[in-house]
Amino acid sequence: MRYWWENDFLQVKNNKLYLEGIPAEEIAHQEGTPLFVYSLQQIKRKYQELVKAISHLSPLSFQVHYALKANSNTPLLKTLRTCGVGIDAVSPGEIKKALEAGFPPERIFFTGTSLSTEDLRFALSVPGLCLILDAVELLAPLKEIHRHLSPQFPLKLGFRWNPGIGQGFNSRVITAGVSSPEGIPIKFGIEPNRLEEAWAQAISLGFQPIGLHQHLGSGWTGTDFPVVCQAVERMVEIAQRIEKEWGVLKFLDFGGGFAPRYQENQLPFPLQDYALTIKNKLTKAKLKDKLVIFEPGKFLVAEAGILLVRVEYIKSSFGHLFACVNAGTFNSLPRPAIYPEARHEVVNASCVHSPELVPLTIAGHLCETGDVFAWQVKLPLPRAGDILAILQAGAYGQSMASTFNLRSLPREIYLS
Ligand SMILES: Cc1ncc(COP(=O)(O)O)c(C=O)c1O
Numbered sequence: 001m002r003y004w005w006e007n008d009f010l011q012v013k014n015n016k017l018y019l020e021g022i023p024a025e026e027i028a029h030q031e032g033t034p035l036f037v038y039s040l041q042q043i044k045r046k047y048q049e050l051v052k053a054i055s056h057l058s059p060l061s062f063q064v065h066y067a068l069k070a071n072s073n074t075p076l077l078k079t080l081r082t083c084g085v086g087i088d089a090v091s092p093g094e095i096k097k098a099l100e101a102g103f104p105p106e107r108i109f110f111t112g113t114s115l116s117t118e119d120l121r122f123a124l125s126v127p128g129l130c131l132i133l134d135a136v137e138l139l140a141p142l143k144e145i146h147r148h149l150s151p152q153f154p155l156k157l158g159f160r161w162n163p164g165i166g167q168g169f170n171s172r173v174i175t176a177g178v179s180s181p182e183g184i185p186i187k188f189g190i191e192p193n194r195l196e197e198a199w200a201q202a203i204s205l206g207f208q209p210i211g212l213h214q215h216l217g218s219g220w221t222g223t224d225f226p227v228v229c230q231a232v233e234r235m236v237e238i239a240q241r242i243e244k245e246w247g248v249l250k251f252l253d254f255g256g257g258f259a260p261r262y263q264e265n266q267l268p269f270p271l272q273d274y275a276l277t278i279k280n281k282l283t284k285a286k287l288k289d290k291l292v293i294f295e296p297g298k299f300l301v302a303e304a305g306i307l308l309v310r311v312e313y314i315k316s317s318f319g320h321l322f323a324c325v326n327a328g329t330f331n332s333l334p335r336p337a338i339y340p341e342a343r344h345e346v347v348n349a350s351c352v353h354s355p356e357l358v359p360l361t362i363a364g365h366l367c368e369t370g371d372v373f374a375w376q377v378k379l380p381l382p383r384a385g386d387i388l389a390i391l392q393a394g395a396y397g398q399s400m401a402s403t404f405n406l407r408s409l410p411r412e413i414y415l416s
Contacts, residue, residue: 003352004264005345005391009042009304017349017389020415024308024349027413028387033310034327034410038394040079041416042304046260047083050299053271057279062292065109067256068094070297070395071305075414077101080300088256088295092122095129105129109253109293111160111213113188117141124149130156132213132253134189136198143205158211158253159198162189163234167227168217169259170339176216176231189214195238199246210248212239215255215295222267228257229277236281243287253293254278260302262392263343298395305394307332307410308349309373311382321360323382328366329373330404333390333397337370345391346374354380362388366405 006012009020017024020039027037047064054062065086068077072094077087078101086107087098098108105128112119113134120142123131133139146155166176166186174180175188190198202209216231235252243249258269282288309325309332316322329335335342346362357378364371373390382388401409 003347005261005347007042007303008045009039010306010389010391012352015352017347017352019306022415024306024389025387028308028310028349031411031413033308033387034332035308036305036332036393036398036410036412037308037415038073038076038305038412039415040075040304043076043079043301044083046300046303047080047085050271050296054275054294056272056275057292060279060282060288060290060292062294065107065253065293065295066300067295067297068098069399071301071397071399072097073398073412074101076301076304076394077103085300088297092119095122095126099126109158109213109295111215111295117145120145121149124153124155127153128156130158130211132158132160132211133198134160136190136194136201139198139201139205139207143207155207157202157207157209158213158251159195159202159209160189160213160215161195161238162186162191163214163216163231163238164192165227165231165234166216167220167224167231168257169219169221170341172339173218174216175218176214192234192238196241196245199242203246208248211251211253212242212249213253213255216257218257218298219259220257220269221259222269225270225273228274232274232278232281236285236287239287239290240285249287249290251291251293252282252287253295256295256297256299258296258299260299260392260395262302262345302392302395305392305397307390307393307397309388309390311384311386311388313384314382315363321358322363323360323379323388324363324365325373325388326365327373327410328364328405328407329371330364330366330368331401331407332410333373333393334400334402335396336373337364337368344374344393346377346379347389347391348379348382348386349389350382350386351380356380362390366407368404
C-alpha cells in the first residue's frame with residue numbers, strides 16, 4: 001500500500017517513516033525535536049514539476065520568481081537560485097536575504113505594501129531591482145527620494161493592480177477584490193479605474209513603468225480555476241489598454257497562489273491549463289511578446305519540509321484524546337492555528353499504520369486553545385516518545401514562527 005503523500009522524499013518502510021532514505025526516528029533522536037527537516041532534492045523536483053506544466057506557455061517567455069516570504073532559509077534559497085528562479089520580496093529584509101543568497105538585483109521584484117519612505121529609499125539603493133508600487137499615492141514620495149538618491153539610475157518600475165476579484169483558501173489570504181468574505185477591506189493593489197491615472201502620473205514624473213502585477217490570493221485548488229481565469233482575462237484587457245496608450249509593457253506578473261497538495265481529496269490546480277489560458281489570451285490580444293512572470297511560494301517549498309515533534313503523553317478529556325507534543329504551532333507552523341481551513345497531514349513516524357486507528361487532536365504546548373496542529377485525525381494510537389511528522393510544513397512555517405510563550409524556534413536541517 002502506498003499513502004497519497006508518499007513521494008521520493010517521504011517513504012514508508014517496515015511501518016516507519018523514512019526521509020530521503022533515512023528513518024525519521026533516527027533523525028529526530030540524533031538532532032532533537034521539534035525539528036524541521038527539508039529536502040533540497042524535493043524543492044528541485046517541485047520546481048521541475050512546475051516548469052513542465054507552465055512550459056505550455058511556449059513560445060511565450062516566462063520566469064518564475066519565488067515568493068521568499070514562504071520560507072527564507074538560505075540553503076533553500078540557494079537551491080532555488082541554482083534552478084534559475086528569481087525572487088519576489090516584500091520587505092528590505094527579504095531583499096537583503098535574497099542578495100546574500102546570491103540573487104542578482106535584476107532578478108528581484110519588490111512587491112511590498114504600505115511602503116515607508118525608508119523602504120523606498122532602500123529599494124532605490126539596489127540598482128537593477130524592480131519596484132512594484134501598489135499605490136498611486138507613493139509616486140510623489142518616490143520621485144522625491146529618487147531625485148535625491150539616484151537620478152542617474154533609470155528606475156525599473158511596475159504597478160500592482162487589484163483586478164476587483166480575488167481567490168484564496170481562506171478569507172485572510174484573499175488579496176484582491178473589494179473586501180474579504182469576512183468584510184475586511186482589501187488593501188492591496190491599485191483599483192482598476194485608477195491604474196491609468198497611475199501610469200500617466202508616473203510618466204509625468206519622469207518614470208517609465210514597464211510592467212503590471214496582480215496577486216489574487218493563496219492556496220488555489222482546481223475549484224478556483226474559473227475565477228482565476230476571469231482575473232487573467234481582466235489583466236489581459238487592461239494590459240491591452242495600457243499597451244495601446246503607452247506601448248511600454250515588458251512583463252505581466254500573474255502572482256503566485258497555486259496550492260501544494262495538503263489533502264488527499266484536494267483537486268489539483270490545473271497549472272498546464274492555466275499556462276495555456278494565459279498563452280491563448282495574450283496571443284489573441286497581440287501581447288505575446290510580454291514576459292510572463294509567476295510568483296509561487298508554497299507550491300515550491302511546502303512539500304519539501306516536514307516538522308518532527310515528540311509525543312509526550314496521551315491525554316483523555318471529555319471523551320477527546322489528545323496527543324500532547326513538545327512543540328507549539330505559533331513557534332513552528334502557525335497555519336492551523338491562524339487559518340481554520342488549513343490542514344496538514346500528520347503521520348506517526350514510529351508506527352505509520354495499524355489496523356486500529358483512533359481519532360486524535362495533536363495538541364501543542366502553548367497557552368492558546370487554537371494551538372493544535374490537527375484535530376480529529378485518525379492515527380494509530382501513539383505511545384509516549386513516538387515521533388509525529390507534520391507534513392507540508394516547508395511553507396509559512398519557519399517564516400511565520402514566533403517565540404510566543406518564550407518557547408524557542410525549532411532547529412532546521414537539510415537533506416540533499
Ligand atoms: C505578492 C505575492 N506574490 C506571491 C505570493 C505567494 O503566494 P503563494 O505562496 O500562495 O504561492 C504572495 C503570498 O502572499 C504574495 O503576497
